[in-house]
Amino acid sequence: MTTKKEAADAAVAAKVRLGLSWADIAEAIDAPLAWTTAALLGQHPMSKERAGKAAEVLELPTDVEAALQLQPTRGALDSPVPTDPTIYRFYEVLQVYGPTIKELIHEQFGDGIMSAINFRMDVRRVPDPAGDRVVVTLDGKFLPYQW
Amino acid sequence: MTTKKEAADAAVAAKVRLGLSWADIAEAIDAPLAWTTAALLGQHPMSKERAGKAAEVLELPTDVEAALQLQPTRGALDSPVPTDPTIYRFYEVLQVYGPTIKELIHEQFGDGIMSAINFRMDVRRVPDPAGDRVVVTLDGKFLPYQW
Amino acid sequence: MTTKKEAADAAVAAKVRLGLSWADIAEAIDAPLAWTTAALLGQHPMSKERAGKAAEVLELPTDVEAALQLQPTRGALDSPVPTDPTIYRFYEVLQVYGPTIKELIHEQFGDGIMSAINFRMDVRRVPDPAGDRVVVTLDGKFLPYQW
Amino acid sequence: MTTKKEAADAAVAAKVRLGLSWADIAEAIDAPLAWTTAALLGQHPMSKERAGKAAEVLELPTDVEAALQLQPTRGALDSPVPTDPTIYRFYEVLQVYGPTIKELIHEQFGDGIMSAINFRMDVRRVPDPAGDRVVVTLDGKFLPYQW
Amino acid sequence: MTTKKEAADAAVAAKVRLGLSWADIAEAIDAPLAWTTAALLGQHPMSKERAGKAAEVLELPTDVEAALQLQPTRGALDSPVPTDPTIYRFYEVLQVYGPTIKELIHEQFGDGIMSAINFRMDVRRVPDPAGDRVVVTLDGKFLPYQW
Amino acid sequence: MTTKKEAADAAVAAKVRLGLSWADIAEAIDAPLAWTTAALLGQHPMSKERAGKAAEVLELPTDVEAALQLQPTRGALDSPVPTDPTIYRFYEVLQVYGPTIKELIHEQFGDGIMSAINFRMDVRRVPDPAGDRVVVTLDGKFLPYQW
Amino acid sequence: MTTKKEAADAAVAAKVRLGLSWADIAEAIDAPLAWTTAALLGQHPMSKERAGKAAEVLELPTDVEAALQLQPTRGALDSPVPTDPTIYRFYEVLQVYGPTIKELIHEQFGDGIMSAINFRMDVRRVPDPAGDRVVVTLDGKFLPYQW
Amino acid sequence: MTTKKEAADAAVAAKVRLGLSWADIAEAIDAPLAWTTAALLGQHPMSKERAGKAAEVLELPTDVEAALQLQPTRGALDSPVPTDPTIYRFYEVLQVYGPTIKELIHEQFGDGIMSAINFRMDVRRVPDPAGDRVVVTLDGKFLPYQW
Amino acid sequence: MTTKKEAADAAVAAKVRLGLSWADIAEAIDAPLAWTTAALLGQHPMSKERAGKAAEVLELPTDVEAALQLQPTRGALDSPVPTDPTIYRFYEVLQVYGPTIKELIHEQFGDGIMSAINFRMDVRRVPDPAGDRVVVTLDGKFLPYQW
Amino acid sequence: MTTKKEAADAAVAAKVRLGLSWADIAEAIDAPLAWTTAALLGQHPMSKERAGKAAEVLELPTDVEAALQLQPTRGALDSPVPTDPTIYRFYEVLQVYGPTIKELIHEQFGDGIMSAINFRMDVRRVPDPAGDRVVVTLDGKFLPYQW
Incomplete structure (x- = not known):
């Protein structure tokens, strides 16, 4: 197969x-x-x-x-910390801004998470005179902790 | 100090x-x-x-x-793979979509990265009848590989 | 604090x-x-x-x-693989039956996950003549992958 | 072979x-x-x-x-912390609720463990108007620490 | 406390x-x-x-x-692979003879494990003209895999 | 070859x-x-x-x-912490009783180790009305620290 | 391919x-x-x-x-800490002088990094009576942290 | 002390x-x-x-x-892979160019290493109309493999 | 204490x-x-x-x-791979020459090990016109594998 | 090739x-x-x-x-901590005596290292009535830290 x-x-x-x-x-x-x-x-x-x-x-x-058409077993990185620089920058964002994102989600929504399942994202090129920008939008449903 | x-x-x-x-x-x-x-x-x-x-x-x-006012030594995660669910979901996004983001950056810009230094981000609450959404925008300058 | x-x-x-x-x-x-x-x-x-x-x-x-009342940064294990035997047995269940659980969720629901956020669990003692049993019920909302 | x-x-x-x-x-x-x-x-x-x-x-x-029919060497995960989201959620349950399960087992049974050997489990779909639920039941014999 | x-x-x-x-x-x-x-x-x-x-x-x-009198969270090693030579030798026994022990348990008992919960051990000094011997006896109930 | x-x-x-x-x-x-x-x-x-x-x-x-007949490079485990339950229980014994074994060796012999080289072991089935027992005997020469 | x-x-x-x-x-x-x-x-x-x-x-x-001509997924080391001595010495430089380099970049430029993307390097042999020297020049654009 | x-x-x-x-x-x-x-x-x-x-x-x-004045035990990084972006970029240089540096040292000198002991380095700001540059010079004695 | x-x-x-x-x-x-x-x-x-x-x-x-006078729990390195260059060089010797040492022990003695318990070592300065030398002698009793 | x-x-x-x-x-x-x-x-x-x-x-x-005749990428161990007992004993020597060797090198030579590049070693069998001994001599040029 x-x-x-x-x-x-x-x-x-x-x-x-x-x-x-x-x-x-x-x-x-x-x-x-x-x-x-x-x-x-x-x-x-x-x-x-x-x-x-x-x-x-x-x-x-x-x-x-x-x-x-097969159901995947997901997970696309070769190592827990990615080595490719293009991918690593997003890991770095997590290292530097992870707790910031967490604080802001809790401030705006209360206790819970952004779903990575009910989720969509896109990558766009935004022109900028000082150098075009990569804009990645992560857009997931808020899921409140709910017993 | x-x-x-x-x-x-x-x-x-x-x-x-x-x-x-x-x-x-x-x-x-x-x-x-x-x-x-x-x-x-x-x-x-x-x-x-x-x-x-x-x-x-x-x-x-x-x-x-x-x-x-001090210069920080950056890095905010307690372990290479974060355990807090609110932060983990972003690591999961990297695990599932990391190579996708890489492909799309290369398709739209050529060889290079999104800067995590010349970078801004925001976290917004977007109302949605099916449940409000967390929208995180990562916005960094494209840096082409340039010798 | x-x-x-x-x-x-x-x-x-x-x-x-x-x-x-x-x-x-x-x-x-x-x-x-x-x-x-x-x-x-x-x-x-x-x-x-x-x-x-x-x-x-x-x-x-x-x-x-x-x-x-503070918002926690979650994660209660001292090491990625827990050492306490009472907790380890549940990690062992994951090692032995993790892909089984995944297959059965996909068979019954399609592509998606059991939420660990919209989630409740309980631990019960069930009498049994051959020795009482620990019955742990994990009960989370199914979340379909949905773009 | x-x-x-x-x-x-x-x-x-x-x-x-x-x-x-x-x-x-x-x-x-x-x-x-x-x-x-x-x-x-x-x-x-x-x-x-x-x-x-x-x-x-x-x-x-x-x-x-x-x-x-061969005797297996058990262990089904590719890495100590699983990357597939459907399996990871169960690891997350361990990270968030592991010590809780331990406390409740000790409260109801005393010092000991839930066996993962004399053990059965099932995965069921439970209809719910707010979204059907994945209910995983882990059912193992209690084994008291006994010298 | x-x-x-x-x-x-x-x-x-x-x-x-x-x-x-x-x-x-x-x-x-x-x-x-x-x-x-x-x-x-x-x-x-x-x-x-x-x-x-x-x-x-x-x-x-x-x-x-x-x-x-408190219930312990068990686990006494400082690192996954112990560094103290007296303790390491037992880890080495596992590295060299682990699959051998597994084969012999399966041959004598069928599929299952030696319990580390319903378990006792002792350490004895056995005189030997070629140098006294450390004899460690691990004695646990056999638990068959049983659904 | x-x-x-x-x-x-x-x-x-x-x-x-x-x-x-x-x-x-x-x-x-x-x-x-x-x-x-x-x-x-x-x-x-x-x-x-x-x-x-x-x-x-x-x-x-x-x-x-x-x-x-070849000289082996020894080491039989796939990972530092074994995942197979039958083998893991012996690792668990080390986690729970490692320092105990060390204390008892030092009490009975002084500073030194049980050799894993001048060493023999066996695995026996011992009948027991409460369930037969796996008895593993580790038997190694005591080696005193000696400069 | x-x-x-x-x-x-x-x-x-x-x-x-x-x-x-x-x-x-x-x-x-x-x-x-x-x-x-x-x-x-x-x-x-x-x-x-x-x-x-x-x-x-x-x-x-x-x-x-x-x-x-293909776009690479970069990362050339077999393990996080390289074992080859010729490569390891550069890792050792990082271990011993990493924070020194960071301090000096911040002193001369303010908060920011040396780009590893807009970057060139060379390796030269510099004659020296006390033994020729390997001179490696790392030359990257300074990128200030800029929101 | x-x-x-x-x-x-x-x-x-x-x-x-x-x-x-x-x-x-x-x-x-x-x-x-x-x-x-x-x-x-x-x-x-x-x-x-x-x-x-x-x-x-x-x-x-x-x-x-x-x-x-004390003799140090050297090693300045908190983790094998540094998380601070200013330091990380040098680790990234190793990941991307480590084998390149190795090849060029061998081509120019033969089998051996750049010493990290008989070693000096400096960090300079080099003005550049397209953005000033960080120039780090690593300068170590070549040591040939010599039995 | x-x-x-x-x-x-x-x-x-x-x-x-x-x-x-x-x-x-x-x-x-x-x-x-x-x-x-x-x-x-x-x-x-x-x-x-x-x-x-x-x-x-x-x-x-x-x-x-x-x-x-207390019995130590031995193990003096802060991490599995030492970072201090003076100590690291001995780890490097193991990485480069470990299997060589193994081959030569087996060739001269048969299957077995150099004891690290019945063991003595010394570090000497040996004058040499091309630069004095560090000579470390590791001297342990041979222990044959013996059942 | x-x-x-x-x-x-x-x-x-x-x-x-x-x-x-x-x-x-x-x-x-x-x-x-x-x-x-x-x-x-x-x-x-x-x-x-x-x-x-x-x-x-x-x-x-x-x-x-x-x-x-090819230039090797050196590093002969399968894992950071070797599992083969004959090789492991040398890692154990590092774990127990690493800082001792460091202290003695500094006492006899000042700040610096034993080179593992300008280096030779040998393995000898030394007869001893109490059991022949493995004597491994590590002999490397002293390299002082020198800017």
Whole structure:
């Protein structure tokens, strides 16, 4: 059986070979950009329909198409502290601002968390004369501690 | 010498005792909300002027006021993987979506990172009939790999 | 300022000194047994009213009563893998049955998780001729992955 | 020799291919649902008879059937702290409520543990107007410390 | 409140000061030698009666006597892999012979474990012309995996 | 060259296939039971003669017979803290009773260790009306610290 | 798809086989020495043109040439603390002088960091009668903390 | 006895209180800037004379002056991977360029290392129209592997 | 009760204050140099007589003299991998030459170990025109694996 | 390209097959015994000449001969704390005597280290009526801290 990891490798290889962008693929399967990327990287199961469309646009074989529909065991980092600088900066944000985020959530909502399940995110390029900016929006439902 | 950690503890205790919100303090020292919170939690040095205003509104002694101006050694998590659920969910976002964020930054900007230094963030409550949402915006300058 | 940890130590010491059970205290503050225990061990903030009742029944001073109302930074284990045998057995359950639980949640609900926030639990003694049994019920709202 | 891990992979692949549920398989081999799932995931040895039935319903070759009967070396997590969110929530329960469970076991039974060996568990879907609930019951014999 | 750790330190200090052996104390409180040692080192709770006798023979104050009766959170090693050579050799036995012990338990008993709860041990000196031997006997009830 | 690990896998596979017990093999090669098991699991080198007999009774090919005679690099656990419950209980014994064993060795012998090199062990089933017991005897020469 | 790691292995093997130096290759592809080395070791993506020249001088096949252009997931150490002595000395510099570097950056620039992205470095041999010296220059843009 | 750590804390506190720079102190004790900083941070022993001068300019008491002369046990990071961003960037340089540095040392010198003992470093601000640069020079004697 | 650690700190402080060398102290207590140093650093128990002489020459109070006689829990490194460069070099020797030492012990003695218990060591300065040398001799009894 | 690791495996296999000792090989390639062993285990690069002689005496193919000449990335332990008892004893020596060695080096030489680069070692068997001894001599150039 083709694993989610092998399917992700196959999808990325096809994307590079065909010169497609994640945005192209997201449009082809009619799904949000970040969700599409995460799903093809093996972190979400795809519906039969979307897997079919993705297989079509990426010219993937049937076993990969099947693997895209499997339930993943999530977790994409090679080590508890990521080493890639592009990913590490977000870990650094947690190290420096984690308790700040916690304080502000509690101040605005009371005791609880931002859901990472009922959750969406996006990554945008915002033009700025002093240098364009990466704006990442994390948007999750507030879940109050509730016995 | 009072340390940044002791100053942070004193600031939080005073905030609770006086019934102030982080928003109240941010307004009093005329600084962004998340920055103010992070600075009082010991992750940023304050200017002499802001430390003075913060000491005034929080009724802090002079040694704490001095400590607020010290250069911090940053890093606010007790362990590499945070245990508090409110903070952990952001680590989980990194575990599930870290490579997705990396892919999208590279697609939109090329090789490089989102700066965590030339950076601002905010935490907002967004009303939603299906349950209000925590929206965290991470906004950093793009830095291209450049030799 | 008295910390949550110091307040928890004070509460446990008072409980032992006064010969009270957790059930006694739960009844006195009119809250579920496991919630009450967790709150007094420093893992939940108490309302002003419940903290007052708890302080009364446990004869705790005002600073401890105040600390019981503080927002905790959660996480109660001394090390990632717990060493105490009574607690370790639950970690062992995760090691042996974690993927089983995951499979059954996905089979019965689809892709998602059991919330540990909208969550209640209890520990009961169930008589059994072959030796009484510890029955721990973990009961959390299902949260579907939802973009 | 086919390993338990390879047999588990083969069983899961066959289950997906044949469109069977864990419940279907449990019924076919006449064993409890959670036990069946754990055994096919490689955490329990199967009797010759049950392995035979499982091989039949899952159309598994003889070497896999043999592997299902082997004594496992247990432990199913890839890292001490699990990264998959569905499994992590149970680790979080341990982090937040571990000492609470310990206190309540000692209050109701005295010094001892819940056995994870003389043990059964189940996962159920409980309808709830505010959202259906995952109810996991851990049920183990109490074992008193006894010299 | 005096902790188990402080009580253990006090007991060891008194033992050294009074020139008592663990065997003397075990006899005085009428309990097995290894159990007595473990209990005074803080790994078992003592009954009121035994704590009283131990306090008498070791001339311990009342708060220590009370602490000896508390329920411990067990775990006596400073690090996952012990560094003290006398203790390390037993970890080495596990590293070299752990799977051997597992195989032999399964061969003689079937699938299950040696209980570390319904358990007793002793350490004896066995004369040997080629050098006396340390003989440690670990003796625990067999617990079969039983659903 | 066949490694010790591959030889161990081959030996275990042959043992299962031929329906032999470790006791059968130990008798066939005329060596103590636990030593034989450990050696075939790759933790001891075998003499040419014993490797020959083992290869005969287990019908192993020449390269495996050669590998059984190689000097091992010892260490049989996959992680510093073992996850398999049957093995973990012995780690738990160390966590709970390690310092107790150390105290008793020092009391009976003075400063020194139990050798894990000049060492033998056995695992026995001892009938007991309250449930048969696993009795593991660790028997090593005392080695005094000696400059 | 050939991975960056496989491409790096192929490049190093070709370099050894052809007797080329990193300096030769850097000259051939007209890029800085350290950058060229890092890129061929898989830590930077190469432009189509440079990958072409590198493939030519190193006689690499097309799939390797393609892999050299891929975006890397950076991080070149096998373990958090490197074991190779030549690399370890730089980790030791961090252990001994890390806070010194931090103090001096803050003294000369204020609060901020040396960029590791807008960054160049070189390694030079500086003749010295008392033994030639390795001089490594790390040269990165200063980035002030800026909200 | 005052420890190196306490002496370092005292020195930093005095430096802040007196408004001195590391450069001022280095000049006062007539030693290189980075060496002076490292020594006062507790990573080098000072000669009696320099400790005397440092104590004078920083108005430190005699016990601190004595501690500055003690031999340190070196190692200045709180965790194997540093969390402070200013220090982390140098760890990141190691992660991305460590093997590059190794290759270039071997190419220019043969098998060996840059000494971190016979070693000097400095941190300079280099003006640049595109933003001033932090230039850190690591300068150590080459030590060839030599039996 | 004064601990071994506190006694070691007191001994080192006295040694510095009195201007004594380890060699002076070793001579005064008539014991080998390295043993004396290790014992005073808390890694060996001293006889009553030697502790008395050490207390005399170092002018230590009675509680420290008593602590020097206590049985230590050995292990002197702050972290599994030491950070101090003088100590690290010996860890590096293990990393580079560990398997070499193992091979040579097995070649010269057969299967077994060098005892670290029946063991002595010394550190000597050996003059050399190319720079004096540190010569550390580790000298332990060979212990053959012997069942 | 054959790696150093594969070359080491091939060399060890050939040594066993041909019944050669490390001493035989060292003599054949005219190099010190411990150096030869380390080099063949992949921790040192060999000169073209020595690799040629080693390939001859061990009957190794050309690719292995080439690999023996490659520059290694050093580090021979599978885990930070070695598990093999023969190697572990040397780690234990570090744990018990590391600070002792440091103290004695500083006493005899001042501040500095024993080089592990300008370094030689040997392992000898020293006859002793009470049991022959393993004597390991570590002999490295003293390197003073020198700015």
